[in-house]
Amino acid sequence: MPLWGGVEAGGTKFVCAIGENPGLVLAVTRFPTKDPTTTLEQVIKFFREQEKKFGPIAAVGVSSFGPVDPDPQSPTFGYITTTPKPGWASTDVAGYLRRELEVPVGFDTDVNGAALGEFRWGAAEELDTFIYLTIGTGIGGGGLVNGKLMHGLVHPEMGHMRIPHNTNDDPFPGICPYHGDCWEGLASGPAMEQRWGKPATELPDDHPAWRLEAEYLALALHNLILAISPQRIIMGGGVMQRTALFPLVRQRVQELLHSYVKHPQIISKIDEYIVPPALGNRSGVLGAFALAEAAWQSEKQNEA
Ligand code: ADP
Ligand code: ZN
Numbered sequence: 017m018p019l020w021g022g023v024e025a026g027g028t029k030f031v032c033a034i035g036e037n038p039g040l041v042l043a044v045t046r047f048p049t050k051d052p053t054t055t056l057e058q059v060i061k062f063f064r065e066q067e068k069k070f071g072p073i074a075a076v077g078v079s080s081f082g083p084v085d086p087d088p089q090s091p092t093f094g095y096i097t098t099t100p101k102p103g104w105a106s107t108d109v110a111g112y113l114r115r116e117l118e119v120p121v122g123f124d125t126d127v128n129g130a131a132l133g134e135f136r137w138g139a140a141e142e143l144d145t146f147i148y149l150t151i152g153t154g155i156g157g158g159g160l161v162n163g164k165l166m167h168g169l170v171h172p173e174m175g176h177m178r179i180p181h182n183t184n185d186d187p188f189p190g191i192c193p194y195h196g197d198c199w200e201g202l203a204s205g206p207a208m209e210q211r212w213g214k215p216a217t218e219l220p221d222d223h224p225a226w227r228l229e230a231e232y233l234a235l236a237l238h239n240l241i242l243a244i245s246p247q248r249i250i251m252g253g254g255v256m257q258r259t260a261l262f263p264l265v266r267q268r269v270q271e272l273l274h275s276y277v278k279h280p281q282i283i284s285k286i287d288e289y290i291v292p293p294a295l296g297n298r299s300g301v302l303g304a305f306a307l308a309e310a311a312w313q314s315e316k317q318n319e320a
Contacts (some may be wrong), residue, residue: 080132
C-alpha cells in the first residue's frame with residue numbers, strides 16, 4: 017500500500033500525519049499556525065523526517081481553512097484565497113508542497129476533507145449525500161452530494177447563512193466581520209464567548225446559553241435538511257464537545273420541521289441522523305489521507 021501524507025491546515029493549529037488509514041497512522045504532529053513560510057516549512061520538515069524512517073510518501077492531502085480554491089482546473093488551485101487571517105491571503109499551499117515533495121497533492125476545504133474521512137472510515141460509510149459541519153472558532157460545512165464532494169462556483173460556505181435572529185430575545189449583534197449576525201456570527205465559539213462574557217467551555221450545561229445555541233444550530237440544520245436532503249448530518253468542532261447539545265438540537269430540529277419531512281430518520285431515528293464524527297477530532301487529518309489517495313489515483317489515470 018502507498019503511504020499518504022495528511023495535513024489538516026487550521027487557522028489556529030496544523031496537524032500532519034503519515035500513514036495509510038485510521039488503523040495505520042505511523043506518525044502525527046501538531047503545531048500552532050504561524051506565518052505561511054514558517055508553517056509550511058514545518059510541514060515539509062515533518063514529512064522529510066518521516067520519509068527517512070518509513071520510505072517515500074506517494075501523495076499528500078490537505079484539508080484547509082479557507083476560503084480556498086479547490087478547482088484543479090484553476091490557475092490558483094490549492095490556494096488559500098481571501099482569508100482575513102493576517103499574512104495568509106493568496107497562499108499557494110498545494111503548489112508549495114508539490115514542488116518541495118514532488119508528489120501529487122489533493123486539496124480541499126477542512127470540512128470537505130473531514131467529510132471524506134467520515135465517508136471512507138467513519139459515520140458516513142454507507143451514504144452518498146451527507147453534511148459534515150464544524151462548530152468551533154468558525155462554523156463551516158461540507159460533504160458529499162450523490163457521492164461527490166460538494167464544490168460549485170467555489171465551495172459551500174454554510175457557516176455564513178442567514179438565520180432568523182430575534183433581537184428582542186437575543187440583542188447580541190453577532191461577530192462576523194462580513195455579515196454581523198450570520199450563523200457563524202451568532203453561534204461560533206467566539207460568538208458565545210462574547211455574548212456571555214466567558215468562554216463556552218466555562219458555561220455550565222444548565223446555562224441558558226446552550227438552549228439559545230441549540231436554537232441557532234437547529235434553525236440552520238432545518239434549512240440544510242430542506243435544501244440538500246442529507247442522509248445524515250455529522251456535527252464536529254470544539255463547541256460540539258458539549259455533548260449535552262446533541263439532544264437539544266435533535267429535539268428542536270424535529271419541532272421546527274413539524275413532521276414535514278416524513279422520513280423515519282427524522283421522525284423516529286434522529287439519534288442516528290444528527291451525530292458526532294465517528295473519527296472524533298481525527299476526521300480532518302484522516303480525510304486528508306483520502307484526498308491524497310484521490311490525487312494519486314487521478315494522476316495515475318492522467319498518465320495512462
Ligand atoms: P478550531 O475551530 O479553531 O479548529 P475548535 O474546533 O477546537 O477549534 O473550536 C474551538 C471553540 O470550541 C472555542 O470557542 C471553545 O470555546 C469551544 N469549545 C471547545 N471545547 C468545548 C467544550 N467542551 N464545550 C463548549 N465549547 C467548547
Ligand atoms: Zn458571515
